[in-house]
Amino acid sequence: MNSPSAALTIGGVTKRFGGLVAVNNISFTLPANKVLGLIGPNGSGKTTMINLISGALKPSAGAIHLHGDSISDRSASEIATLGLSRTFQIVRMLPGLTVLENVQAGGVFGHRRMWGTELREHSRALLQKVGLQGVDDTVVSALTYIDQKRVELARALVADPKVLLLDEWLAGLNPTELKTGIALIEQLRTEGRTIMIVEHVMDAIRSLCDTCVVMNSGAKIAEGTPREVLSDAEVIRAYLGDIDA
Amino acid sequence: MSNADTHGDTKPTAFAQAMLDLRESAVLSGTEKRNLAICAIVAALWALLPLFSTGYILSLGISITIFAGLATSWTLFSGPTNYISLATAAFFGIGMYTVAGGVNLLPYPVLILIAAVAGALFAALIGLATLRISGVYFVIFSLGLAELVRQVVSWGQHVMGTSSGLYVLVDRSDSVFFWQLLVFTLVVFLVSWWIGRSRLGFALRIIGNDEVVAVHCGINTARAKVTLFIISSTFAAIAGALVAPRWSYVEPTLAFSPFLSFQVVIMSLLGGVHRLWGPLVGVIPFTIMWEFISAKFPSQTTLLLGVAFLLIVYFIPHGFVGLIEDFSRRRSGIWAALRSKWQAKGGGHE
Amino acid sequence: MDIIIIGLLLGGTYALMAMGLQLQYGVARIMNLANGEMLVAGAFGTFWFYSATKFSPLISLAVIVPLAFAANWAIYRVLITPLVRRAKSQGQLEVDSILATFGLSFIFVGGLLALFGGDYLSYSYLARPIFILGQPYGLNRVTAFIGALALCAGLYIWLHKTRAGLALRAVAVSPSAAGLVSINVPRASALAFALGGAVTAAGGSLLSIFLTFDASLGVVFTLKALVIVIMGGVSDIRGAIVAAFILGLAETIVASLVDPGLTLAAAYVLFIVILLIKPEGLFGRRSS
Numbered sequence: 106m107n108s109p110s111a112a113l114t115i116g117g118v119t120k121r122f123g124g125l126v127a128v129n130n131i132s133f134t135l136p137a138n139k140v141l142g143l144i145g146p147n148g149s150g151k152t153t154m155i156n157l158i159s160g161a162l163k164p165s166a167g168a169i170h171l172h173g174d175s176i177s178d179r180s181a182s183e184i185a186t187l188g189l190s191r192t193f194q195i196v197r198m199l200p201g202l203t204v205l206e207n208v209q210a211g212g213v214f215g216h217r218r219m220w221g222t223e224l225r226e227h228s229r230a231l232l233q234k235v236g237l238q239g240v241d242d243t244v245v246s247a248l249t250y251i252d253q254k255r256v257e258l259a260r261a262l263v264a265d266p267k268v269l270l271l272d273e274w275l276a277g278l279n280p281t282e283l284k285t286g287i288a289l290i291e292q293l294r295t296e297g298r299t300i301m302i303v304e305h306v307m308d309a310i311r312s313l314c315d316t317c318v319v320m321n322s323g324a325k326i327a328e329g330t331p332r333e334v335l336s337d338a339e340v341i342r343a344y345l346g347d348i349d350a
Numbered sequence: 351m352s353n354a355d356t357h358g359d360t361k362p363t364a365f366a367q368a369m370l371d372l373r374e375s376a377v378l379s380g381t382e383k384r385n386l387a388i389c390a391i392v393a394a395l396w397a398l399l400p401l402f403s404t405g406y407i408l409s410l411g412i413s414i415t416i417f418a419g420l421a422t423s424w425t426l427f428s429g430p431t432n433y434i435s436l437a438t439a440a441f442f443g444i445g446m447y448t449v450a451g452g453v454n455l456l457p458y459p460v461l462i463l464i465a466a467v468a469g470a471l472f473a474a475l476i477g478l479a480t481l482r483i484s485g486v487y488f489v490i491f492s493l494g495l496a497e498l499v500r501q502v503v504s505w506g507q508h509v510m511g512t513s514s515g516l517y518v519l520v521d522r523s524d525s526v527f528f529w530q531l532l533v534f535t536l537v538v539f540l541v542s543w544w545i546g547r548s549r550l551g552f553a554l555r556i557i558g559n560d561e562v563v564a565v566h567c568g569i570n571t572a573r574a575k576v577t578l579f580i581i582s583s584t585f586a587a588i589a590g591a592l593v594a595p596r597w598s599y600v601e602p603t604l605a606f607s608p609f610l611s612f613q614v615v616i617m618s619l620l621g622g623v624h625r626l627w628g629p630l631v632g633v634i635p636f637t638i639m640w641e642f643i644s645a646k647f648p649s650q651t652t653l654l655l656g657v658a659f660l661l662i663v664y665f666i667p668h669g670f671v672g673l674i675e676d677f678s679r680r681r682s683g684i685w686a687a688l689r690s691k692w693q694a695k696g697g698g699h700e
Numbered sequence: 701m702d703i704i705i706i707g708l709l710l711g712g713t714y715a716l717m718a719m720g721l722q723l724q725y726g727v728a729r730i731m732n733l734a735n736g737e738m739l740v741a742g743a744f745g746t747f748w749f750y751s752a753t754k755f756s757p758l759i760s761l762a763v764i765v766p767l768a769f770a771a772n773w774a775i776y777r778v779l780i781t782p783l784v785r786r787a788k789s790q791g792q793l794e795v796d797s798i799l800a801t802f803g804l805s806f807i808f809v810g811g812l813l814a815l816f817g818g819d820y821l822s823y824s825y826l827a828r829p830i831f832i833l834g835q836p837y838g839l840n841r842v843t844a845f846i847g848a849l850a851l852c853a854g855l856y857i858w859l860h861k862t863r864a865g866l867a868l869r870a871v872a873v874s875p876s877a878a879g880l881v882s883i884n885v886p887r888a889s890a891l892a893f894a895l896g897g898a899v900t901a902a903g904g905s906l907l908s909i910f911l912t913f914d915a916s917l918g919v920v921f922t923l924k925a926l927v928i929v930i931m932g933g934v935s936d937i938r939g940a941i942v943a944a945f946i947l948g949l950a951e952t953i954v955a956s957l958v959d960p961g962l963t964l965a966a967a968y969v970l971f972i973v974i975l976l977i978k979p980e981g982l983f984g985r986r987s988s
Contacts, residue, residue, distance in 0.1 A: 161566075182564075182565050182571065183568075183570075185568035190566070197560055198560075199555075199556060199560055199563060200788075201555065201558065201624075202555065202556070206552075206555075210563065210567050211567050213549050213553060213567065213568075214567060215567055215568040221377070264567075434798060434799065483975060483979050485791075487930065487975060487979070489731075490926045490930070493733060493922065494922075497919060497923075498964050498965060504961060509959075608919065612802075615799075615802075649813070649814070650814065653807055653810025654810070655810070656804065656808075659799070659802070660779070660803040660804065663803060
């Protein structure tokens with residue numbers, strides 16, 4: 106089950122909120138150096154899944170392993186130190202800190218612990234990499250939405266995570282920004298990062314993902330390459346409803 | 351283990367990590383050296399106060415020094431986290447009572463140490479119970495804490511049959527007393543400064559901004575908050591232990607007066623809680639003004655303190671520091687505007 | 701047995717006081733640290749009314765409740781609204797309102813000290829025994845209990861049977877969603893805050909029939925009301941009522957078996973137990 110190349114292994118994970126089963130017995134594997142897309146209609150349990158992996162929520166049943174370490178019973182901060190970073194569906198900035206400090210925040214107690222000059226230089230380099238220059242000392246509220254998303258991505262990358270979770274990182278961008286965004290993730294992919302993305306933008310799924318997992322009403326309904334799953338009859342039905350309805 | 355080549359799999363022990371952190375924060379930048387030097391000069395000048403004056407001015411100096419220490423240590427925790435503690439008096443009173451209760455049994459320095467330990471333990475208990483959950487519960491908990499400890503102390507005295515008032519007679523001249531407090535306040539400053547530039551201080555600022563982000567950045571938020579709360583409260587307990595001999599008569603209603611908690615909060619807010627020197631800027635004018643008000647209107651102090659508090663919350667929400675920084679920003683803004691206007695004009699002539 | 705009955709009688713009045721705070725915190729989202737001072741003001745008002753007119757303290761409610769309503773409406777409009785406007789986030793509003801109402805509590809205490817002095821105030825009304833199950837209890841306690849129960853019931857019915865009550869409950873669930881269905885949220889919040897203050901003052905009035913008050917007691921009552929609200933769950937009136945009875949009982953047990961000076965300790969012990977075991981309140985569901 107835990108093959109050496111598996112970065113993230115989800116084994117039979119279930120999450121119940123009272124009587125509601127938000128995630129129902131889901132299993133899949135994210136191989137190292139690959140990009141996995143988690144897709145599905147609204148309310149299908151994708152964000153709950155991200156929250157379960159990152160430790161914001163605890164699964165009701167099942168196990169999650171990060172490079173062989175069980176993380177399903179660990180706190181979110183421990184999971185982060187073990188090498189899992191995430192962004193948020195609605196961007197979360199630290200409004201009282203500068204842009205550079207926002208990025209540095211990810212590296213103080215993160216997977217790769219840094220401080221002082223090392224952290225500063227590394228954070229600057231990452232800001233450049235995500236395409237933000239000359240705004241190090243600006244307050245984050247002065248940034249545009251996509252720039253805030255860039256900051257959040259840099260913050261997630263600064264601790265050099267083994268697995269990166271992007272929760273609808275491309276949502277809310279205009280077509281030009283979207284192209285830039287996809288190119289940015291593409292660049293991370295060619296560097297060999299292990300990434301799991303939750304996304305509604307199908308262009309991104311097609312061009313970025315090695316494999317796809319499709320969820321509907323908390324259950325996994327398909328898994329495979331983007332081409333396979335997007336032509337799957339059940340997936341089409343989940344998104345569009347029954348043809349004859 | 352064969353996977354030692356990847357990052358983070360060979361984690362140093364907690365102690366070794368702490369030592370590493372200590373070493374990396376021991377390097378001072380030029381500005382920091384300069385600021386430390388300025389700080390040392392100001393402290394040295396302030397230390398000369400007893401040589402020039404005694405009586406009224408010296409006692410005012412003592413008040414300023416003690417409140418500077420208390421307000422700075424309050425800000426150490428409540429400033430970056432926005433967790434408003436209304437319980438300074440509880441810890442101050444614990445320190446004071448430790449000294450009052452043991453002054454005939456143990457030497458004074460030992461009592462100060464015991465007071466610090468008692469304050470730390472009490473803070474740890476409260477921190478562990480309340481700081482793991484949201485901030486409001488902590489504020490509520492701290493609101494009645496001084497009153498709770500007062501009730502328990504009174505009850506304890508009642509059960510043991512001791513009288514409620516205790517005398518603390520330690521032979522100290524006002525000058526020695528002043529220097530003692532000055533050393534205390536300097537220690538508070540240095541510790542706050544050092545924490546402020548450490549990982550822990552940065553972690554606390556992240557927590558104050560967004561606790562969810564902090565957790566996902568790998569910060570053990572509960573541990574960071576409890577640690578800082580313990581440090582801050584320990585200082586309050588030590589302050590109580592140091593002040594006890596000056597009061598010479600200690601009783602529960604005096605030692606646990608909620609007034610003290612209130613004054614510490616108001617002074618810190620007046621100065622500004624996001625800079626190390628902020629509380630100090632609030633403490634000096636407020637103490638002097640308060641001395642005047644309580645002499646002039648002794649029966650209206652509570653009312654006036656409340657009014658002063660509201661004025662600060664509504665009109666200077668970021669304290670004097672906020673005002674000063676706004677002003678300097680606006681001034682540099684005006685300069686920049688003038689300069690660009692000037693250049694534009696110059697460009698037009700060409 | 702008599703401990704239980706005295707505890708229940710006390711709990712009834714506590715329930716009223718906690719409902720006042722719940723309206724302010726649950727609906728208007730203002731953590732009012734001056735709540736206890738409003739209660740003391742109500743108690744002092746009744747004391748003054750009774751000493752001056754010798755009419756029943758229950759009649760004083762007819763004066764005190766409208767006055768407290770008006771005063772709290774004004775406080776919300778003048779002091780709280782600017783904070784709501786300038787707050788960038790819920791957290792910021794929380795910090796600001798805590799600070800503002802904390803300052804306000806000192807103004808109240810100062811005002812009460814200036815008007816009534818720092819002495820303990822009490823008066824004697826219906827200080828006769830009434831026999832329940834063969835045991836004598838103060839008729840004043842029973843009167844206050846019945847009065848509190850009547851007000852609680854009235855408030856409960858008002859909240860559940862009228863349009864205005866429905867609007868308030870809607871704001872309690874979600875201010876933004878309530879705004880979308882054309883509920884005037886600022887108005888509903890002001891109403892809830894004012895009503896909460898009036899209910900709290902009424903609680904003070906009733907408590908003053910059998911308790912002794914002084915100007916500095918407010919903070920203790922604020923804390924008790926907060927503990928009840930946290931224990932019962934912020935948005936659940938039934939929870940608050942049950943919690944009020946639990947606190948009333950716990951206090952009476954501590955007061956009669958250990959020491960009457962330790963009632964606050966009883967509240968704190970309950971507080972800690974709740975924080976450690978069920979921070980979402982007795983009837984609250986753990987949220988995600």
